[in-house]
Amino acid sequence: MISPSSIEQVFETARVEEVIGDFVNLKKAGSNFKGLSPFSDERSPSFMVSPVKQIWKDFSTGKGGTSVSFLMEHEHFTYPEAIRYLAKKYNIEIEETEQSSEQKEKANERESLYLVSEFANTYFQKVLHKTDQGKSIGLSYFKERGFTDETIKTFDLGYSLNEWQVFTDEALKQGYNLDYLEKTGLTIVKEEKRFDRFKGRVMFPIKSMSGRVLGFGGRILINDKKAAKYVNSPESDIYHKSKVLYGIYHAKQSIAKEDNCFLVEGYTDVIQFHQTGIKNVVSSSGTALTSEQIRLINRLTKNITVLFDGDAAGMRASLRGIDLILEQGMNVKVCTFPQGEDPDSFAKQNTLEELSLYLEDNAKDFIQFKASVLYEESKNDPIKKADTVRDIVNSISKIPDRIKKEIYIQECARIMDISEEVLFSTLAQINKKEFQEDNKQYKNEQKAFDVIKHQQPVKKVDVQYVLERKIIEVLLLYGNKKEDFEDLVLKENDKGELVLEPVIHQAKVFEKVFLDLQDDEMEFTNPQFKELYYTIIDRLNQNPDFELKNFVNSVEQDMANEITTILMEDERYALDDWNRMNIFPKKKTHSIAQLVSETILSLRCFLIDQKVKEFQQETLQNKIDTNRNILEEVKDYSGLKMLLSRKLNRVL
Incomplete structure (x- = not known):
């Protein structure tokens, strides 16, 4: 068992952006970081990390939490193992008793x-x-x-x-x-x-x-x-062989730092390179390169340099892996070693400076490499040359980026001495075939979607759900903050008229929320929000030093997912990079006190509307003369609604 003081020290020290940064290449996005999801296959980032809130959210899968929950999800650690991993990373000595x-x-x-x-x-x-x-x-x-x-x-x-x-x-x-x-x-x-x-x-x-x-x-x-x-x-x-790369543990930080990954074939190739001083190197461990292995690298860098020994037959067999890399939208270079040499032996015989210089001078773009390997075999045979050109264009067709495609077509035309028009025509044929297949699949999916669409009516926005969710967000972000709240009280003026007069009082946000909801006897309808509400209120009451990251770590994973979804909802729009398109989202200007008052008043107004609707339904169903008591209650609720609307307008 790990002592509570050790766990607390780990929580205090660990930084979510640093922990996740060891597994995912994170890029700045405003005050947050974004990257490719490590839990799904994607090309556009949907993974967000908030250093301020010390939480992360994967919008592609719905998972979220803190640094501890990330390790539990990604590395399948138990809770104690995640704590031990973080303690080791941050050189924290933990106290624990031996497992029985x-x-x-x-x-x-x-x-x-x-x-x-x-x-x-x-x-x-x-x-x-x-x-x-x-x-x-x-x-x-x-x-x-x-x-x-x-x-x-x-x-x-x-x-x-x-x-x-x-x-x-x-x-x-x-x-x-x-x-x-x-x-x-x-x-x-x-x-x-x-x-x-x-x-x-x-x-x-x-x-x-x-x-x-x-x-x-x-x-x-x-x-x-x-x-x-x-x-x-x-x-x-x-x-799982297809999902593992030998040396990735020792190489991950160097890959992200150098923004490049050297890919070799064997264990000793990795070790010899690392010993020479080039640490951003991994191996597929003797298995054919897979999409899962490429995505592992893709989370750290967009650039791969594939290293081959001088064996031509081995190189041809490995060319298939290059197409897989291109499909993932990555940049590929290829470097070969002299005949009879492999990465292990070459690194052993050369200094770091000599090895680095050789890799820099001899790393070719994939198109140059593929053309040089295949062209030598086919230059005297027109039929083989045609097959070679088609093979290269087929590789280019795998590239998602259209600009890169065009540049590579131009390069291929130059190397193979063939017109660009012919190559573009061939590319169009390949793309057309792929488009037809994709279109067929899309139509089949659309048919299935249409069936579902006709079966299910469009859902209306659940206003109460939105408002209850907003209250949870307010409690999580600002629950312990002291604010000056303006309450509007009805008072008689000199003319005998009832007017709203402001009364200022100071309170913690969670106290204000709790008392206002209790005064109106308002209950949460969503069971998860209800459980969250009482849990948060209880923690805030008991612990004046309430911290969000400690709280998220202490709840069940389902609840942690819900919390991070609520807290990261605004941040998800940063993933779309609107500023790049000269669209600048309006920043929130609410004060905390204003936000709290507006949310609670909106919820009260909504509940009054619901109550009035209930009275209407009751009257219609009875099909008798309207009960005087019901009319009185409707009148009272309508008056209260008008008063609340005036208060709400004042808040807004």
Whole structure:
């Protein structure tokens, strides 16, 4: 258990924009930050972070909260794990008692998989550094690759003993469940037998963006034709190959800072580059590049430089990945190394300055690279050349930006020595085909929408919902503030006429709201708002130092989502960047006291209208002479409505 004082210190220190900035490339948008949603596939930002309110909101999925809830949503941390992560990030020493075996058992399955993986990571490192076999085989291999002790430690490199089940036995001895060892792929279970999957291999832990161990890559060091050179952890609840990039944890800050990501093929390529001094590098870990992996990079930068070794066959196979990158609206460059060299060996033989200069001089735009690779094979064959041109134009068609498309067509015409008109015609044919397919899909969707549209009547604006929501917003933002409120009281003047006279009194916003609603015996109709209202009032009453970020962290996730939606509603319009189009939204000029009074008076007027409508319905349904008492009440309510309207007009 983590002590309350430690949790409070973490809340006080953590900055939501810094925490989320490690996972999403945030750009300034007025007083806030915006970026691409990490929870959905999008090209226009719908993710907003407010440093002032210390909350975030993802308008594409409806999720929202604080830095802690972001880590719980994005990294699937438990609450204590999120606190520990933030404590580590901000160098806060936390007080906590050790988990009991009963608490360990209660941990959910996903968390158990993480715990097993973390144990394995520590175990393999210990074997590498503390056992004779680990030092003589594993450590020697890493040293031969030129890795320093610091690099080995940074990437948590390890070694799995060349014995059938020594790791599994140790894990079971430490109380870890065999079921979870099998689900993470660390142990292979066949009938009554158990085997260590990574027996006799050097170990490369594969980490998430936050540094959690998801799985492993293991390289065999002996010549065994029956055994694969590299073995990866199988798919599990925590490890999905298509959604993970090796090295992203160590590279994320450098990628955002340099505004570029180098993409390589292997583990050692990443490590060698990092050791040389180029840290904005990741690997697809031997799998074909996927859209999910590209979107992971897209959240940090729009620029990717793909690095290939001198193997032409390998380059051609990897060209397919470039089209995927272009589809995501990203800028792609390609750099190849001399024949017989790969990123690992080239980085090992060169200094940081030499490597940086080589990458700068040899990184080509994708169109130049693709043309040079394919053109050499087809220049003497007209049919192959035509196919090559069509292939390049097909890649250009993937680019969402029309200006970029045109520039690339012009570049392709120059390189391939063919007229722009022909290329634009080919592009138009490709686009027409795609348009027809998209249009067909749109019409099918529209038909379905029309059915729904005719079935469901258009909903009217729920005025009471809007006003109740506004009261919650006022309490959250200004509940503890002291304001001068002007109440208008009916008094008789010298002529004997009743007039409204202002009376000023000072009160906290939450006290004013609570007393006004209580005086009129007004109740919230929305159950979620009702629960929120009483929770906020209770917290404000008990805690004079009420802080919004602490409150959002302490409520259920559904309620946290609702709170952030309410608080970030105005900020969502900053996502559209109206200023860029010379449209300047009018700023709010209400004072807090004015806003409170206007909202409560509006709600009271609305409720009076509802009451009068009820009387009308009752009269019509009875179909008898109108009851004198009902007439009296309607008259009283109408008089009250006129009085409130005069007050409301004064407030406005």
